[in-house]
Amino acid sequence: MSARERSGWEELTANDPNHSSWYVDRFRTLAADGTDIVGEARLVDAMLARGSHVLDAGCGPGRIGGYLHEAGHTVVGVDIDPVLIDAAREDYPGPTWQVGDLAELSLEQREFDAIVSAGNVVTFLAPSTRETVLANFASHLATDGRAIVGFGANRGYEFADFLRDAEKAGLTPDALFSTWDLRPFREGADFLVAVLSKSDHDSASVR
Template identity: 60%
Template sequence: MVAQSLWMQKVAADPAHSRWYIERFRAMARAGEDLTGEARFVDAIAPRDAHILDAGCGPGRVGGYLATVGHRVVGVDVDPALIEAAEQDHPGPRWLVGDLAELDLSAHGITERFDVIVSAGNVMTFLAPSTRGLVLSRLRAHLRDDGRAVIGFGAGRDYAFADFLDDAAGAGFAADLLLSTWDARPFTDDADFLVAVLRPA
């Protein structure tokens, strides 16, 4: 049994946390805020009709958009409440409850590996620290040898960017491109956000 994610620890401490998170993004969508920047970036680098895994999909805003522009999307999240919201708000993708540290989509009949894997929304920082390398290894196992993984998260969340890149290398990834924003601004040593485009090493 792997360690419980920091996200599910939050949910255990406050059962209303998931509902708050869902309603926060629904309110932002109603207000017309731009919630698809990460998804547009992924769409720009993905082949047409790509097989895309939204790893840590939450209530589905990234994977939902990618499905509307023609990609074949599978979304996985450890929180059943978020998956339920994804199913309600973004029909189309296949949404699954699962722990990324134990990811084995063949158990769900999904044997085709992915062209692109995206992990947005600070997912990496909500993992139990002891599972970070394992999660990256599981993502690598689900990625095509010519595919790419796109992972973004902020600084100051107890996961140094250098440590993440070391963990990614240990999981069999090499960095293709490092950016500081989802709108493709260059990464700098003092950046407060990292968007890493990774390829199999």
């Protein structure tokens, strides 16, 4: 059996064991300084009814899932890095935080109203697992659920390739933006926020 391909984040932290702690401290400092670190969460919250179920996929130290919990949603956060999960549990009690590989995602909660993957998470995925991760998103979405994925350009995952992988995985774009504050996506944009729904739901809705 071949060894599992390590994700970009695993490679990064293997090369710099202090990186995860630095990342946690960075967001704690930004929050303490009054910097807005939850713009992504506000967008997701605006799309949801109160009390929705949300999966924070690649949750990091919990800033997005923590906000959504405080807004009244039931949140599960998953990240491959145990240092980041420990920080999420400490800073944002309430959601269910767990260490896990998005390429092997199989949660007891199978129908989330929203799955959010921010912070360039998809660009850290091992290339061989990208389509598998997106298929896992599709399998964990409720019929009317949406996945919201945001990442920057020039990070090793072309926007066109991502959208092609999403289609193969059973996710259809409902809307594309170039920022988390909903500026329209245009050719040459340096960021993509994709709002995706399950392809079978789209096809069923037009029958």
